[in-house]
Amino acid sequence: MDSILTISNLTKKFGYLTAVKDLSFTINKGNVYGILGPNGSGKSTTLGIVLNVVNKTSGDFKWFDGNTTTHDALKKVGAIIERPNFYPYMTATQNLKLVCKIKGVAISKIEEKLDIVGLLERKDSKFSTYSLGMKQRLAIASALLNDPEILILDEPTNGLDPQGIHQIREIIKQIASQGTTILLASHLLDEVEKVCSHVVVLRKGVNLYSGRVEDMISSHGFFELKCNHIEGLVKVLENHPSFGTIKVKEQLVTAFLNEPLKSETLNKLLFEKGIVLTHLVQRKESLEEQFLTLTNNK
Amino acid sequence: MYRLLNIELHKLKHSRSSKILIITYFVLLTSIALVAAIKFDIGPIKFHLAEMGIFNFPYVWHFNSYISAIFKLFLAIVIVSMMSNEYSNKTIKQNLIDGLSKKEFILSKFYTVILLSVVSTLFLFVVSLILGLIFSSYTEFSIIFSDLEYLLAFFIKLVGFFSFCLFLGILVKRSAFALGFLFVWQFIEGIMFGILRWKTNPDIASDIMRFFPLNAMSNLIKEPFTRLSAVQSVANQIGEKFNFDYAIHWYEIAIVMGWTALFIFLSYLLLKKRDL
Numbered sequence: 001m002d003s004i005l006t007i008s009n010l011t012k013k014f015g016y017l018t019a020v021k022d023l024s025f026t027i028n029k030g031n032v033y034g035i036l037g038p039n040g041s042g043k044s045t046t047l048g049i050v051l052n053v054v055n056k057t058s059g060d061f062k063w064f065d066g067n068t069t070t071h072d073a074l075k076k077v078g079a080i081i082e083r084p085n086f087y088p089y090m091t092a093t094q095n096l097k098l099v100c101k102i103k104g105v106a107i108s109k110i111e112e113k114l115d116i117v118g119l120l121e122r123k124d125s126k127f128s129t130y131s132l133g134m135k136q137r138l139a140i141a142s143a144l145l146n147d148p149e150i151l152i153l154d155e156p157t158n159g160l161d162p163q164g165i166h167q168i169r170e171i172i173k174q175i176a177s178q179g180t181t182i183l184l185a186s187h188l189l190d191e192v193e194k195v196c197s198h199v200v201v202l203r204k205g206v207n208l209y210s211g212r213v214e215d216m217i218s219s220h221g222f223f224e225l226k227c228n229h230i231e232g233l234v235k236v237l238e239n240h241p242s243f244g245t246i247k248v249k250e251q252l253v254t255a256f257l258n259e260p261l262k263s264e265t266l267n268k269l270l271f272e273k274g275i276v277l278t279h280l281v282q283r284k285e286s287l288e289e290q291f292l293t294l295t296n297n298k
Numbered sequence: 299m300y301r302l303l304n305i306e307l308h309k310l311k312h313s314r315s316s317k318i319l320i321i322t323y324f325v326l327l328t329s330i331a332l333v334a335a336i337k338f339d340i341g342p343i344k345f346h347l348a349e350m351g352i353f354n355f356p357y358v359w360h361f362n363s364y365i366s367a368i369f370k371l372f373l374a375i376v377i378v379s380m381m382s383n384e385y386s387n388k389t390i391k392q393n394l395i396d397g398l399s400k401k402e403f404i405l406s407k408f409y410t411v412i413l414l415s416v417v418s419t420l421f422l423f424v425v426s427l428i429l430g431l432i433f434s435s436y437t438e439f440s441i442i443f444s445d446l447e448y449l450l451a452f453f454i455k456l457v458g459f460f461s462f463c464l465f466l467g468i469l470v471k472r473s474a475f476a477l478g479f480l481f482v483w484q485f486i487e488g489i490m491f492g493i494l495r496w497k498t499n500p501d502i503a504s505d506i507m508r509f510f511p512l513n514a515m516s517n518l519i520k521e522p523f524t525r526l527s528a529v530q531s532v533a534n535q536i537g538e539k540f541n542f543d544y545a546i547h548w549y550e551i552a553i554v555m556g557w558t559a560l561f562i563f564l565s566y567l568l569l570k571k572r573d574l
Contacts, residue, residue: 014573051395053574075397085392090312101305102396142396 002029004150004181005050006066010059012045012205019045021205022059027150027183032176034192034213035185036291037202043185044082046202047154051079064149075103078143079152083159084135088128092119092138095127096145103146113141117171133164140171150181157191169194193287203295216290220257223266226279236273252279302406303413305398309380310410316376320414323372327421330362331429350528353433356445360544361522362426363452366418370456373414374463378476381407381467391574404566407464415456419449451518451546458515458554458561465561468568487512511561514553520544 005027012020020042027033035043048054050061052070063073086095096110114120117137122130130138136156143151153172157165172195176182186192192199192213199216201209209216227233233253237243242261247254263282270277285293310316333347352361384390393403431437463480470476487510494503507513523529525544 048573052399053391053394055571055573069399071394071397071399071402074395077397079395081391081395083388085388087309087312087387087389089314094308094312098305098308099396101301101308102393102398104301 003027003064004029005061005063005183007046007050007061008059010046010049010061011057012042012049012054013057019205020049023202023205023207025200025207025210027181029149029181030179031198032182032196033184034196034199035183035202036187036189036192036199037185038187038295040204041202042205043187043202044154045205047079047081047152047183047185051077051081051152053081075146076149077152078146078148078150079154080136080139080143080156081152081154084139086127086135086138086142089126091126092123092130092141095138096142099142099145105146109145109147113144114138116144116174117141118167133160133167136160136164136168137171140168144175148180150183151175152183152185154185155187156184157186157188189286189288189291201291201294208294213287216287216294220260221282221284222254222256223263224279224281224283225253225255225277226251227275227277229275232273233270233275236270236275240269299405299409302402303409306380306406306410310376313380316380319372319376323369323376323418324421326369326372327366327418328425330365330425333365349433351435351526353429355430355434355436355442357522357525358426358430358434359445359448360519360525362422362429363448364519364522366422367452367455367519370418370459373418373456373460374480375473375477377407377411377414377460377463378467378480379473380410381464382471382473382476385471388574394574400569401566404464404562404569407565408461408562411457411460411464415453415460418456419453422452423449447546448519451551454551454554454558455515455518458511458558461558461561462511465565465568468565484512508550509553511554511557514550514557518546518550518554 003026007026008024010020010023011018023042023046035046037043045054049056050063050070052074063070063077087098090098092114093110096114097107099105100107100110111120111123114123117140119134119137119141122134127135127138140153140156143153156172157168160168169191172182172184176195182195184192184196196213198211199209199213200207201216225233230248230251230253234246234248237246237253237255242257242259243255244258245256263280267277267280310320333352351357384393390403394400398406427442430442434442436442463476466476466479467473470479487507490510491503491507491513494506508517520542522544524533524542
């Protein structure tokens with residue numbers, strides 16, 4: 001598979017603080033990647049380094065086959081970071097014309113891309129008159145101008161109202177469906193879960209997990225149980241080889257599985273031991289729970 | 299080069315305040331011509347500035363390039379803000395992400411500085427030529443085109459000064475503070491001169507001071523007033539005799555060009571080292 005971006009042993013120190021520590025991962029063509037991590041975990045710093053605005057301390061990264069300079073490679077990349085940065089005194093069209101001049105793209109693309117993000121009617125309004133949602137959509141249009149090989153989005157829905165968030169997500173999904181590689185940094189898990197096929201989890205600049213989203217949720221799930229004799233239930237579960245950790249909280253027993261076990265098998269077993277359940281739910285961990293386990297335990 | 303210039307001009311073209319300042323600057327350059335209109339006619343005292351010989355070739359080159367250089371402050375505001383606004387709008391970040399290299403970014407600004415200086419110099423040439431042709435007592439071809447080195451000095455002076463402004467814009471990141479810094483720096487050079495004069499003697503002091511950026515730039519074109527024959531004849535009558543050196547020396551040009559190179563290089567270095 002063609003690799004688009006390879007990061008190896010990347011480290012960035014701000015004085016005493018290590019924002020990114022020995023980070024390595026590869027972005028391949030055609031996948032939708034998410035970079036997950038709480039605020040301050042080094043997501044934006046990592047993107048800043050590969051986008052030529054932050055200087056790395058050590059390590060390396062290469063775009064495409066590694067034979068192009070970073071700024072030339074960036075002409076084939078579309079990226080928006082944190083908040084949209086445009087010239088406030090220029091209109092949307094004038095701003096995009098400038099981007100075309102920098103990237104060396106024909107200005108005929110402008111209307112087409114403004115149409116994708118639904119800003120065509122406002123194309124001659126000054127950027128300073130735009131709402132945050134419109135600014136963010138203009139940023140996406142600008143990132144799409146060169147029909148990029150990869151679209152990098154850093155917290156694209158940050159600070160938007162629900163309607164704005166929805167609009168942006170629809171646009172992202174639409175772009176992803178056309179086969180563009182996307183790298184999406186976010187601390188919003190359902191956002192990543194909904195759009196991404198691969199995920200990199202960061203905490204304090206350290207890579208905790210990188211791989212497919214399904215593989216991240218690798219556990220066998222857990223049961224939530226209730227009955228009238230909690231003590232007896234817990235005793236049976238503790239002696240059963242299929243269960244690992246067992247938690248009791250406000251009359252609700254949560255039992256984590258070490259190996260696959262069907263709910264009817266468990267129900268039958270417990271009934272035979274004289275325990276009658278009043279509540280039985282089998283669940284898999286959501287990405288959120290998995291993420292919290294990952295980021296808290298290490 | 300055309301691409302980089304085109305990018306920067308696009309930014310300037312759509313900024314109303316830059317446009318107003320640039321137009322004001324060129325209007326002011328033309329306004330030197332208005333000096334010609336200064337005319338007193340009070341009974342026995344008849345005074346017409348244009349006929350005092352200030353527009354005589356080749357003196358007009360010296361006089362006009364000295365006076366016009368004062369207006370460079372208007373362009374300085376444009377240049378400082380075209381740099382620092384990139385920081386306050388964070389558009390510098392976006393420019394780099396869009397695929398402009400840091401070197402190209404600085405070069406696009408520097409090319410604009412050169413272009414503005416070239417246009418100013420051409421403008422000055424045309425205005426002075428017209429004024430000279432109207433008012434000069436001598437219009438022989440060889441006299442008209444002598445002393446043209448003042449135009450070269452004017453050009454070098456503008457490029458040097460604007461490069462200093464670019465550097466301050468990058469260093470300070472806020473246009474108001476950068477312009478403030480420019481004045482403070484002028485002040486510092488003044489104080490340095492005072493201290494050197496006091497500790498050593500005036501000759502050594504001015505020998506050292508000629509290496510300071512703003513001093514070097516103002517040394518390029520010396521004040522033209524005492525060179526005027528009218529002023530000299532008045533001075534002769536009261537027993538004074540001016541004997542100043544009005545010429546432009548190669549080392550003065552070299553110092554300013556040295557500073558220009560240093561300012562541009564330092565701007566690049568600063569941009570390269572900084573995280574945005």
